[in-house]
Amino acid sequence: xxxxxxxxxxxxxxxxxxxxxxxxxxxxxxxxxxxxxxxxxxxxxxxxxxxxxxxxxxxxxxxxxxxxxxxxxxxxxxxxxxxxxxxxxxxxxxxxxxxxxxxxxxxxxxxxxxxxxxxxxxxxxxxxxxxxxxxxxxxxxxxxxxxxxxxxxxxxxxxxxxxxxxxxxxxxxxxxxxxxxxxxxxxxxxxxxxxxxxxxxxxxxxxxxxxxxxxxxxxxxxxxxxxxxxxxxxxxxxxxxxxxxxxxxxxxxxxxxxxxxxxxxxxxxxxxxxxxxxxxxxxxxxxxxxxxxxxxxxxxxxxxxxxxxxxxxxxxxxxxxxxxxxxxxxxxxxxxxxxxxxxxxxxxxxxxxxxxxxxxxxxxxxxxxxxxxxxxxxxxxxxxxxxxxxxxxxxxxxxxxxxxxxxx
Numbered sequence: 324x325x326x327x328x329x330x331x332x333x334x335x336x337x338x339x340x341x342x343x344x345x346x347x348x349x350x351x352x353x354x355x356x357x358x359x360x361x362x363x364x365x366x367x368x369x370x371x372x373x374x375x376x377x378x379x380x381x382x383x384x385x386x387x388x389x390x391x392x393x394x395x396x397x398x399x400x401x402x403x404x405x406x407x408x409x410x411x412x413x414x415x416x417x418x419x420x421x422x423x424x425x426x427x428x429x430x431x432x433x434x435x436x437x438x439x440x441x442x443x444x445x446x447x448x449x450x451x452x453x454x455x456x457x458x459x460x461x462x463x464x465x466x467x468x469x470x471x472x473x474x475x476x477x478x479x480x481x482x483x484x485x486x487x488x489x490x491x492x493x494x495x496x497x498x499x500x501x502x503x504x505x506x507x508x509x510x511x512x513x514x515x516x517x518x519x520x521x522x523x524x525x526x527x528x529x530x531x532x533x534x535x536x537x538x539x540x541x542x543x544x545x546x547x548x549x550x551x552x553x554x555x556x557x558x559x560x561x562x563x564x565x566x567x568x569x570x571x572x573x574x575x576x577x578x579x580x581x582x583x584x585x586x587x588x589x590x591x592x593x594x595x596x597x598x599x600x601x602x603x604x605x606x607x608x609x610x611x612x613x614x615x616x617x618x619x620x621x622x623x624x625x626x627x628x629x630x631x632x633x634x635x636x637x638x639x640x641x642x643x644x645x646x647x648x649x650x651x652x653x654x655x656x657x658x659x660x661x662x663x664x665x666x667x668x669x670x671x672x673x674x675x676x677x678x679x680x681x682x683x684x685x686x687x688x689x690x691x692x693x694x695x696x697x698x699x700x701x702x703x704x705x706x707x708x709x710x711x712x713x714x715x716x717x718x719x720x721x722x723x724x725x726x727x728x729x730x731x
Contacts, residue, residue, distance in 0.1 A: 328523040329511055330451040334459050336509045337444035338466030340401065340502070344440035346470025347412065347494050348377060348432060353572040353589055354478040357582075358487040363421035367573065370421075371693030373428050374569055375686035380433035382682030388437045389675015392446045393668075398510040401443055405502040408435025412495030416488040439502070441467070442674060445658040449667035450513040454522045456662060461604015461655045468600055468651055471593020475572075479586045539669045544676055549664050551680075552723050557657045558681035559716035560620060564650045566688030566709040567627050568592060571643060574702055578634055588643055595644035599651020606652075607659055616656060616720045623649030624713030631706035664725055688712070 352374060360370050391400055411431030418424040444463055452459040481490040514520050544550055571592055575585035599619070607615040626646025633642050658674070665673040692705035 329517060329519060330459070330514070330523060332509065333447060333451050333511065334463045336505070337448055337463040338469070340439065340444055340506075341441060341464060341466035342470040342474070343498060343502070344404075344408070344436055345467045346474035347498075348428075348436050349374065349569075350471040350474045350589065350593060351478045351494075353569060354475050354482065354586060355487055355490075356572055357576065358482065359421070359424070362487070363424070365421050366697050367570075367693040368690055368697050369693075371569065371689040373425060374565060375690050376425055376429040377433045377436070378565075378686045379682050380429040381437045382679040384434050384437045385442065385678035386675045388442055389671045389673075389678075391438075392443050392671035392675075397443055397447045397450075397512050398506055400438055401506040401510060402503050404435050404438025404440070404443065405498050405506065406435075407431060408439045409495040409498035409502075411435050412491050412498065414495075416490075416492040416495070439498075441654060441658070442671065445662075445674070446667075446671040447510070447512070449662050449670050450521075452522055453667070455608075456667075457604050457608040457655075457659050459604075460658045460662075461600050461602075464600045464604070464655045464658070465597050467654060468593045468595075468597030468647075471596065472590045475586045475589045475593075479582060537666075537669075539665060539672070541672070541676060544665065544669070544673050547664065549723065549725055550673065550677065552719060553657070553660055553664070554677050554680045555684075555719045556616065556620075556716050556723070557653060558684035559712050559719070560623065560650065560653045561681065561685035562688040563623065563627065563709040563712040563716075564653065564688065565685060566692045566712070567630065567646065567706060568650070569689045570692050570696070570702060570705075574630075575639070577701075578639070580636060584636065588640060591640045592643045592647040595647030596651030599648045600655050602648070603652030604655045604659070607656060612656075612660060612663075612725050613720050613723055615652070616723070617717060619649050619652035619656060620713050620717045620720070621649065622646075623653075624710050624717070625649070627706055627710045627713065631703060631710075660725060 356370055359365070359373075360367065363370075388400075411427055411434075414427045414431060415424060418427060441464070445460060448459050448463055449456060478490060481493060485493070511517055571589055572585045575588045576582065580588070599622075603615055603619055606618070623646055626642060626644075626649055629642035630639065630646055633639050661674045661677070662670045688709060692702060692709070695705040695708075696702055
């Protein structure tokens with residue numbers, strides 16, 4: 324059916340899936356934020372807790388989903404995930420209390436997002452690429468950030484026409500109607516399914532070299548010291564990300580900017596993160612993992628400081644862009660380093676096991692920033708603390724022991 328190498332179509336398809344699997348529950352949520360606060364008469368700490376609850380639930384689902392993506396058809400799992408995800412979003416539009424909303428977000432939406440998202444798409448790409456896995460995953464995760472460019476303005480427009488409830492229903496119907504046939508037609512689990520080779524290599528020996536990789540059980544994975552260091556580094560980066568980026572829209576409105584300008588600020592952040600995914604995906608193929616991580620974390624921390632200092636609109640946009648450039652490297656670097664450490668054959672299992680250990684740290688950022696805002700009436704202390712979190716992640720990179728062999 325596909326005569327040319329299908330791997331890059333897999334990358335493009337994965338990027339498009341990532342755009343909606345992350346864009347709607349995360350990037351769009353910053354637009355729904357104020358509407359939910361007004362609808363349910365809740366404080367920012369409570370509204371901020373929604374994403375944390377979803378991440379905790381996703382952490383519970385991740386080990387199971389990680390086992391599934393290593394054993395079963397990714398085409399089928401992505402299709403099922405799209406249906407569950409879509410149903411969850413439709414149900415959000417019918418919630419009458421915040422706690423109903425929280426239950427749906429933390430169960431059906433979280434499960435759908437976990438199956439129909441980065442875990443499955445990264446495993447899919449690791450089936451298709453070995454030599455160029457850094458660039459391939461970097462391009463695929465680009466969809467996550469591009470969602471922040473396109474999804475917030477679309478969300479603002481739909482809410483202005485139909486309200487927040489029907490906007491969620493529209494998103495849910497779209498996911499089911501569009502992505503189920505999309506996955507059935509374009510997703511191919513591995514190159515051998517259509518008589519192609521990994522990286523489009525002609526050598527069968529090179530293509531099948533991954534077969535010799537050792538299949539690791541859970542205990543084997545937990546015994547690897549690098550596993551725990553990676554958890555600490557990326558959970559801290561995600562914590563700082565949620566602690567600042569999830570509050571960009573309300574922060575911008577607090578500074579006196581209208582919803583349109585605040586939405587642009589969110590999109591500028593997504594644009595910076597999109598560039599970061601390309602830059603760091605390629606950079607790790609050229610320099611050491613440690614140096615790549617240090618650059619990513621340093622830019623993110625420096626950007627947070629700038630966000631807290633610049634209050635006028637255009638300097639604020641530049642600050643958000645710089646911060647997001649650094650945090651944009653987080654997802655591709657995490658996927659690449661887990662794949663390098665445990666090999667593609669164990670990737671889904673290893674990352675799935677890691678997520679529950681990452682969740683307790685990364686979920687703190689959003690609610691803590693909201694709580695500090697409720698207490699102090701501003702985000703100053705919250706942003707300084709998130710800068711310190713980036714510094715802590717920077718320190719843990721010193722303890723990272725990982726091969727920089729591009730073929731590892």
